[in-house]
Amino acid sequence: MTARAAPARRRRAVVDPARRWSNYLRRYRPGLVEFVLERLATQYGRPAWDPRLDPISELVLTILTQNTADVNAERAFVALRERYRSPETTPIVGHRRGGSTPDDPERPPEGWGGEGLPPGRPPDWAAVEDAPIDELIAVIRPGGLAYQKGPRIQAALRTIREGRGAYDLSFLTDMGAVDARDWLTTIPGIGRKTASIVLLFCFGMPLMPIDTHVERVSKRVGLLPPRAPLELAHDLYLAVFADDDMYEGHVNLITHGRRICHARNPRHEICPLVERCRFVNPKAP
Numbered sequence: 001m002t003a004r005a006a007p008a009r010r011r012r013a014v015v016d017p018a019r020r021w022s023n024y025l026r027r028y029r030p031g032l033v034e035f036v037l038e039r040l041a042t043q044y045g046r047p048a049w050d051p052r053l054d055p056i057s058e059l060v061l062t063i064l065t066q067n068t069a070d071v072n073a074e075r076a077f078v079a080l081r082e083r084y085r086s087p088e089t090t091p092i093v094g095h096r097r098g099g100s101t102p103d104d105p106e107r108p109p110e111g112w113g114g115e116g117l118p119p120g121r122p123p124d125w126a127a128v129e130d131a132p133i134d135e136l137i138a139v140i141r142p143g144g145l146a147y148q149k150g151p152r153i154q155a156a157l158r159t160i161r162e163g164r165g166a167y168d169l170s171f172l173t174d175m176g177a178v179d180a181r182d183w184l185t186t187i188p189g190i191g192r193k194t195a196s197i198v199l200l201f202c203f204g205m206p207l208m209p210i211d212t213h214v215e216r217v218s219k220r221v222g223l224l225p226p227r228a229p230l231e232l233a234h235d236l237y238l239a240v241f242a243d244d245d246m247y248e249g250h251v252n253l254i255t256h257g258r259r260i261c262h263a264r265n266p267r268h269e270i271c272p273l274v275e276r277c278r279f280v281n282p283k284a285p
């Protein structure tokens with residue numbers, strides 16, 4: 001007796017969610033992406049990528065910013081530098097950007113909500129990793145949630161040292177953006193947002209870190225579906241902005257969220273995006 005063949009099934013084409021979302025935007029909201037980029041650039045300028053901190057410092061600083069204001073993370077990071085000093089042979093790294101006018105000699109880094117770290121040597125990462133946990137928690141207390149962040153920082157340093165033999169993430173430059181993000185998110189306590197910040201700001205990789213400002217503005221205007229979970233939103237953005245627009249788009253969306261599109265009382269009356277914002281008009285083109 002021959003086996004009966006399984007009934008033929010119609011298979012739905014497999015389309016990745018990012019491609020599907022970008023097709024939706026193109027079809028139902030044509031020109032929206034270009035409109036947002038252009039209007040924000042007119043308002044805030046065109047930020048150009050420039051590497052800022054070394055990647056390990058950026059990673060640790062980003063862990064310190066989790067659920068707290070950037071100024072608090074700065075204080076905690078400066079305390080780390082002071083308590084766990086590196087040898088004087090370690091190069092000093094900058095964080096602020098040199099200003100172009102005499103009354104603005106140094107500006108905070110783009111996309112950063114604090115004042116910017118003063119120039120300094122990165123902490124001695126081996127000493128941070130080996131520090132008694134109670135001591136490390138006390139040092140980073142100004143950054144808030146020190147009981148979570150202390151172990152998280154030590155776990156990240158340990159994972160990198162054990163996996164790569166040094167506190168060094170430069171190998172990530174040889175990987176594609178999503179592979180590099182996947183590598184970083186295997187570290188306990190490192191999610192897509194933190195990984196994307198390190199990869200965008202230190203390596204210029206085309207990833208969109210979705211913080212509270214990017215998420216709010218994007219969902220209000222309609223660059224993201226209103227109920228997209230954060231994990232998915234990181235992937236949807238991979239097909240929304242072109243690679244070359246990712247840094248500018250990220251920095252300007254954050255700036256817009258801080259200056260105009262506030263969580264409470266957004267200033268629609270002066271917003272350059274108002275004509276196409278679905279928060280103001282659910283039928284906006």
Ligand code: SF4
Nearest residue numbers: 261266268271274277
């Ligand atoms: S119109 Fe209002 S809600 Fe829409 S982006 Fe501008 S400030 Fe935000």
